[in-house]
Amino acid sequence: MNTTSIPFPARSLPARGTAGKCPICRWESGLRLQLLRSPDHCGQLQKVTQMMEWTSKRSVIRMNGDKFRRFVKAPPRNYSVVIMFTALQPQRQCGVCKQADEEFQVLANSWRYSSAFTNKVFFATVDFDEGSDVFQMLSMNSAPTFLHFPAKGKPRKTDTYELQVRGFAAEQLARWVADRTDVQIRIIRPPNYAGPLLLGFLLAVIGGLAYLRRHNLEFLFNKNVWAFSALCFVLIMTSGQMWNHIRGPPYAHKNPSTGQVSYIHGSSQAQFVAETHIVLLFNAAVTMGMVLLCEAATSDLDIGKRKIMCVAGIGLVMLFFSWLLSVFRAKYHGYPYSFLMS
């Protein structure tokens, strides 16, 4: 059955009503007899046509259990399918799946709109919440997983993409697809306009503000503004927000049996988002205390206010530092020191 190379014109699909019939039998009369010898021939063509139709709508075909069994699992098939098994529903909280999905879309689009597009390879995705039976059938327990279903024979070990090793960049996926199916895909990434656009918008806003207030540009030279924003950045970083950004921990933990909510993670290796906010506040309070102490001594307010500032400053420093220390102590087991509160 080496007839699969008969090219389908990619952009003029026989979508209208011809799906039931066999287009090649009608068009290519010379091949007709030879082709008809194979009993699978027409079912196969039907399937190819159906797949092409779907692909023309979306470059990645969404599949559920039925479609998967019919178009991928059932044997008469002369095309390969690359399937991403994933869990994109928000309640699954799979951050990697989203990133992998973007890359997979890039790959599929690069193939769909390339000049070399044929019906040899199709890209599809199976979501866990739509086709969990497929996951069971293939005894898969992790997502995302990329599998290649070759046109002939059973998938081998190499038909499972080594996600852990190669990552899910579209280029790597394309190399793997080329390795498995001899289809070379040149990755064309749609330029990402979001970043530059946002930056441009921001610059425009700043420029607009500057223009509106062009007679009074003092605010640009306001040291308090700059100092305040620098402090915000530093406090955000030292309270571990970058860790949150990369690891994506939950906001707090609610014990399912007792219903108690804990805001502080018990181990020093991890943290909750709530906890980092608390730490940010404590750090800011200590900083403010230090600044107040200095202001109290240098400002030219009257003595009573300065007294209050001084007491407030030292109070803030002592209280919040000891509080911070006690939080730290709760997390770092075996730490012996505490101050004011344990």
Next chain:
Amino acid sequence: FTPLRGGLSGGLSQPAGWQSLLSFTILFLAWLAGFSARLFAVIRFESIIHEFDPWFNYRATHHLTTNGFYEFLNWFDERAWYPLGRIVGGTVYPGLMVTAGLIHYVLNLLHVTVHIRDVCVFLAPVFSGLTSISTFLLTKELWNQGAGLMAACFIAIVPGYISRSVAGSFDNEGIAIFALQFTYYLWVKSVKTGSVFWSIGCCLSYFYMVSAWGGYVFIINLIPLHVFVLLLMQRFSKRVYIAYSTFYIIGLVLSMQIPFVGFQPIRTSEHMAAAGVFVLLQVYAFLQYLKDRLTKQEFQTLFFLGVSLAAGAVFLSVIYLTYTGRSSYAKIHIPIIASVSEHQPTTWVSFFFDLHILVCTFPAGLWFCIKNINDERVFVALYAISAVYFAGVMVRLMLTLTPVVCMLSAVAFSSVFEHYLGDDMKRQSPPLEDSSDEDDRKNAVTMLMLMLLMMFAVHCTWVTSNAYSSPSVVLASYNNDGSRNILDDFREAYYWLRQNTDEHARVMSWWDYGYQIAGMANRTTLVDNNTWNNSHIALVGKAMSSNETAAYDIMRSLDVDYVLIIFGGVIGYSGDDINKFLWMVRISPSVASQPQESDYFTPQGEFRVDKAGSPTLLNCLMYKMSYYRFGEMQLDFRTPPGFDRTRNAEIGNKDIKLKHLEEAFTSEHWLVRIYKVKKPENRDRVEHKLRGADTTKQKYTSKKVSGGAEASSEGVFIQERTQLDGT
């Protein structure tokens, strides 16, 4: 010990002599305190090189001192990465080795005969003193002398820096932080004075930094950033122009002299910001020159606008490019990078653990610096902001944050002390009736602040002693009565290798132990901590995770003579090879995809070594070597024989037979186990029962062999055997 901490204010009333004597004393004491704080490991154990990378540095330094500098630069190390070897001279930052070698040379010239190992062990603590002096100098330029002294005391004992510079931790970072701070000091000095002299000094210091550590990239980006921001703030001056032009040209030429760096400074994107700012500065200076000559005011402003816009676009695009490069680097997520714990983002606990009170107070210092801004305070603000970002992204970059945190915290504390630690002059200016009340308040504030600092000192000492002073080559365990057991299994095993194996024997182990085997046992290794060739590491990982027969093929193809593994099941050491095993599996399929990670888990997705564990795991080479004869051993009356203390489980496969390997050595606490790979037998063993002299069969085989071109190797083999049988 408590390091002396002076809240030294201006000291206006004191004669200059007293002041300098006092600062000298304080600096000396800071050096002493910093030095002695780093000696826990030497006092508890002995003068020994720690961990993994320092062993390579030590070996390279040893090579340098015995064979000379040029021989070191051309060194091809055939003992590593067998059979590939490694060109050491071109793939290391030689600054550390040259520094240690030079000190050794000078000492020997003066007839102070010390072993190179002692020079290596004490190098980092000595340099910590130099770091605190350069921090003093830098902070003095930024704020005042009191803050400088305080910063020197902070950096002498802060855990964030001690973590990389305890005695025995002979690593690049130990000297690089000194070079970093000193370069910054000279840079600030050259911006302040605008003299070429200081600028050249800055270049030389930068050259030393480039030769010592890859972190020099931080300098070559921060200094241009400083210049750029100064331009934006319209703080351009001749001083800045002279300082940066000199620094960029000479620094570029000097940095390219290091073989490992080579042409990178003019090729790679992380150096491009410096070049862009250099061009920008020239253009800006030219326009300034024009402005002096021309009078058309509008034309000038137009020019200024255009230039600043273009510059901004260039700079932003550079930042954007590097930023996207960074994120994609993180996205690719190669297991070998992910497996190193240093490449993780930082939790707030790590910040607090390494910096304690300083992490809360340094924003205050930043606040004061920005409020009273000048050219050099712009620099320290940028330093703080960029360093805190990088420290947030990666734990190991906490090291570059630590100095600036010390400096800014010192600014904050010293401003407080300046106002509260009794300046006698000030008291007379408000002659109020409640001056005694104010006195009390001032005293209270001072006492509380001193208390905080005392807590900081105590914290530093505790952290240094408990977290950062283990050599990890020698382990210690403590009994209930406080007495100590030394577990010296690593050195025992490495010494066994050194004494009892052939000089050219090849030892296979996981890459963590490559440097140690090369350094202590002086034997050839297959992979080491340099990790430059992932597929080679993957091959070793595959051998470890395959079954014995498949592993034997790999080991034969790699000419392995001995296999060394770390097994912690007897003493409960958690960093052993079974716990690292999953990384071996994860890394291994990048050459060949036979072992899948999921095959090593139970159907429930657990990693278990007991009876419920997956059969693939229970029969792989690593498991067999770890638990060989372990089933016969009963450690405790409460536990069954073969009870693994690290994983708290009774092992699942107690009857382990090895076919191609034999146990060569097991250390006292079973921590290190070495196996010898058997040579193939002269005559292949026949698994099934011997054939009789069956003539028909003989005829058949000979016929097959006589088939000429179709004779397979198997056929030839059978013919040989039958001939042997016949004789």
